Structure formats: C-alpha cells, structure tokens
Amino acid sequence: MKMDGRLQLLQEEIGLQHANLVAIAENIKLSISEDIKHSYVYALAMRLLNLAELHFATEEELMKIIQYKGLNEHCLAHKTIVLALREKITVLTPDMETYYDLVSSVNDWLIEHMQQEDKVLTEHLDSCGYKR
Numbered sequence: 001m002k003m004d005g006r007l008q009l010l011q012e013e014i015g016l017q018h019a020n021l022v023a024i025a026e027n028i029k030l031s032i033s034e035d036i037k038h039s040y041v042y043a044l045a046m047r048l049l050n051l052a053e054l055h056f057a058t059e060e061e062l063m064k065i066i067q068y069k070g071l072n073e074h075c076l077a078h079k080t081i082v083l084a085l086r087e088k089i090t091v092l093t094p095d096m097e098t099y100y101d102l103v104s105s106v107n108d109w110l111i112e113h114m115q116q117e118d119k120v121l122t123e124h125l126d127s128c129g130y131k132r
C-alpha cells in the first residue's frame with residue numbers, strides 16, 4: 001500500500017508524543033518521591049495535560065484518514081482521559097494524597113490506554129501494511 005506523506009508524518013509525531021507523555025509521567029512520579037515543590041508538580045501536570053490533548057488530536061486525525069472502525073470508541077476513551085486528568089489537576093494541592101491521586105490516574109488512564117487501545121491501533125496499521 002502506498003504511504004501517504006501526511007499519514008507518515010502523523011505516525012512519526014504519535015511515536016514522539018507517546019515517548020514524551022511517558023517521560024513527563026515518569027518525571028511526575030520522581031518529583032513527588034523527592035523534595036516536593038508544588039509549583040513544579042503542577043507545571044508538569046499541566047504539560048502532561050496539554051501534550052495529551054495535542055496528542056489525541058493527532059491520533060484522531062490519523063484514525064479519520066485511515067477510516068479506522070474503532071474511531072468513535074477510541075475518541076471517547078481520549079475524552080474520558082482528558083476529563084480525569086483535568087479533574088485531578090483541579091484538586092491538586094500541596095498534599096501528598098492529591099499527588100498520589102494524580103499519579104494513579106495517569107497510570108490507570110493514560111499509560112494503560114497506550115498499552116491497550118493504542119496498541120490495537122498500531123497493530124491495525126501494521127496489518128494494513130502502513131509502514132512506520
């Protein structure tokens with residue numbers, strides 16, 4: 001199958017975004033296990049939210065181009081993740097409990113989503129012969 005230029009670019013972006021999301025999530029985990037600065041944790045959480053939103057838009061554009069049959073379900077999962085992240089950030093205070101809540105939300109939603117729904121999408125792309 002011939003590779004569309006835009007599609008290839010989107011796939012590259014998605015790969016980079018995934019790596020960055022994991023790196024920021026890891027940073028949040030590290031920052032709360034050390035000497036905590038609330039403004040730093042908050043800034044990291046906001047970066048994660050912004051990147052997640054950008055990333056979801058990228059992934060959704062790709063799914064539309066390939067007319068992915070799981071598009072609606074996948075978009076719904078993205079919406080749920082953004083809502084959960086926003087909620088955890090809204091209640092973020094200099095209190096360990098709220099930090100742990102944020103970390104477990106990131107693990108439960110974002111990381112798990114990448115390991116499951118996103119993996120299914122990648123496998124679909126591979127099976128259709130879209131080169132990465």
Ligand SMILES: [Fe+2]
Binds near residue numbers: 018059118
């Ligand atoms: Fe993703």
Ligand SMILES: [Fe+2]
Binds near residue numbers: 074078117118
């Ligand atoms: Fe996704």
